[in-house]
Amino acid sequence: MPEDQGRPADIKALFRNTTAPAGRIDIDAAIGAGRRIRRRRRAVAGAAFAATAALAVVGVALPAAQPGGGSPVAGQRAAGSVPTAETFALVSLTAPQANLSCRVDRLRDPAGSREIEALGSDPTLRYVVGQQAHGDGGTRPILWADGRPQALRVTDSAGREPISAQPTDVNSAGLVVGSGTRRDRTSFAWTHRQGRSVPLATPAGYTSAHASGVNDRGDVVGNAFNDDGGDGVAVVWPAGDATARVLPAPDEATKGYWAGDIGDDGTVVGSVGDGEAAYRWKPDGTGAELPTAGKLARGKAISIAGDWVQGWGDAQGERKVVPAPGAKGTTSGRSAALPVVWNLATGKAIAWKGLEEPEVNGAVSRTGRLAVASAHRGEPILVADQGAVSRIAGSESVMPVGISADGRRVLGEPLPAATDQRVAIWSC
Template identity: 35%
Template sequence: MTTLDEERIAALLQSASVPEPRVDVGRAVRDGRRRRQRRRIGGITAVTVVAGLAVVGAVQLDGTTSRPAPAVPVLAPSPAGTAPTAPVAPINCEASWLSRPVGGSVAVANRVDPTGRYIVGDIGTGQEDGRVVRWADGQASVLPAGARHAAAVNAGGDVVGTNGDGTGWVYRDGKLRFLATPPGYQAVLVHAVNGRGDIAGTASGAGDSRQAVLWSADRPQEFRLVGQPGSAATGITEDGTVVGAMGELPYRWTPQGTGAALAVPDGYPRASVDSARGEWAIGMVPGAQRGGGVQMLPVRWNLTTGAVSLLPFPGASGIAGNGDLLVGDGAPLVVAPDGTSRRLPGRPEVRATGAGTYMANGISDDGLTVVGAVYENQAYRPLVWRCHR
């Protein structure tokens, strides 16, 4: 990491306020895709996502508040973590391109499985013609055309997602199957799958009704409703813990189905949970009004201790099972629970020309594999960072 990077990290960690967001290419792509993915389903609008952190009918973080948002504290180690007592070997990372088995100017790697072996993404023109691609040990395969907008992949290579019409799907053992939509609802939005094949998502219906749902990858026509009406599921851990929302509160459910609200940072009225890995979860709270809109601030939960931390970064695009936070702000950064960080390098040929804006979307459980894309010459090209000690 360069002196400039070290100074930037120190400024971030010591600042009591969130810096102005940089141009986030990844977020712009996701927001554009969300706008294009609106569909009329049975008289309601269902919103599907390609790689974003959103929920059908989820907590409405519109930030309509008349009081100033509280100041953002500095990033502190989790109460569950301790500072290292011995020197830690440096981590070296290299970026490499992922192959493109189909054509398209928008080619993005969106998610990686906990082990770092499987990667999923989308390749197309950005006009709702994208194909889902799964890379396994660097080899690419294209999923059937009936699968669109992959949301997650597990350590077994199972891929899940949601089509533009609100139909959930799972690709397993070379077969594409569709998930049941619970009676009384008209669409689903799939978010996550764990190693056991448990799939988490949210069903939506008329009048903004919604409920968290679990499916099984090997029995996709069976489902189990989670919590009460008004709930939403956005993530699931390897042990079956589900995270999401109940009304406007961030929520978690144990594998046995017992639910409880997660803490909200002091001074903030509500929060949303976006994803979870291991004992960690990340989400957002509404901050101050900025230019007619609301600045969304990232937060992190320790699901074991219940502690919540407001993070001094413009945004967070992923969380690893070991607690490493992925900040994909155009020059991606990985921040450990103790506050130490490392900047991910660019590709040599891109860095040499001074071109390229990077987006990082997913991180493995050990924090050593990160996936995303680089934008240059009016196109997005998928890549993976592999790190080692």
């Protein structure tokens, strides 16, 4: 396999999963690790969801979100105080109470398809983005619109096509965002809509950038970094403006900071470092760590839907040694981590606890429905809604990579063990 194959996908997966600080990653040395987790968009390091689980509900005081507000100002320091915990309770859950009976729609593969991988969707699931392996050893972006696939052509500021390109998100207007790798091994962020590709400017002082999310207004969020080391930063490209604005650095960020997604009101979620603490920036640029009631030692916020934020956190005081995948009798020494959802309106955080594994996948809807699945166990997708847990029948070895705004439709990317390798949407 050529060395550069899949580089944008590998780097993106690496940033979402690695425990190394953002911006201090040896890109070439990390590509192998990134390839092993490419099929896990919005991956959550942590617990597998077995027949018996527990739900940790963390009640905390969150600063109220401010609607509107100005754009973040580069260089401004963001507030970093952690709200004080009010309650923490564990609620035991039994096995999933029901099998959801869902209609399954399989998406058509593009003509001449090789390896196809779904990566995300808009809140309606009308638009789905993914990537396709290309004959030259790279990947090319794909957009499904109303179930019909089409290849996207993207270019950099010089009009050159990258050696590899990957979409990362799409909004309900069909605006696709993603990243591309140039021949000099630097990367750039881009948008694409209705046949037009627009490269996004990399902030001064950085050699590379990638886009990680887009809201329905068209604001794009991502990260800028240097391939030769240094601290990575979170950036926003406001709607209609290809110029990047660097988000204020958290006070706690001694080794860079990372952004994963942006809400429709401009709220950005991510982390201090690359998983040192889950973090959010308000639309006016001020920010704070997302609360964990002192129960989670580390964490990362990965996506946002309405008031709900999805991510993961390490379970402080309940650390377990996780067996290294594929190596029986050996241990990785990595502490256990839990999938977490935060509600920015109520200040509640919900952390799932179960059998620990290195990664699970999750997606949260605007109603707070969480779709999750283990990356290794081959079990069905589970749907958690107000404490009730159900499983999607027939979704074994499938990773949830998108969910509709109402939580009734789930987009699934099949793992190699899945019996049907087509991308699917379950309507329940």
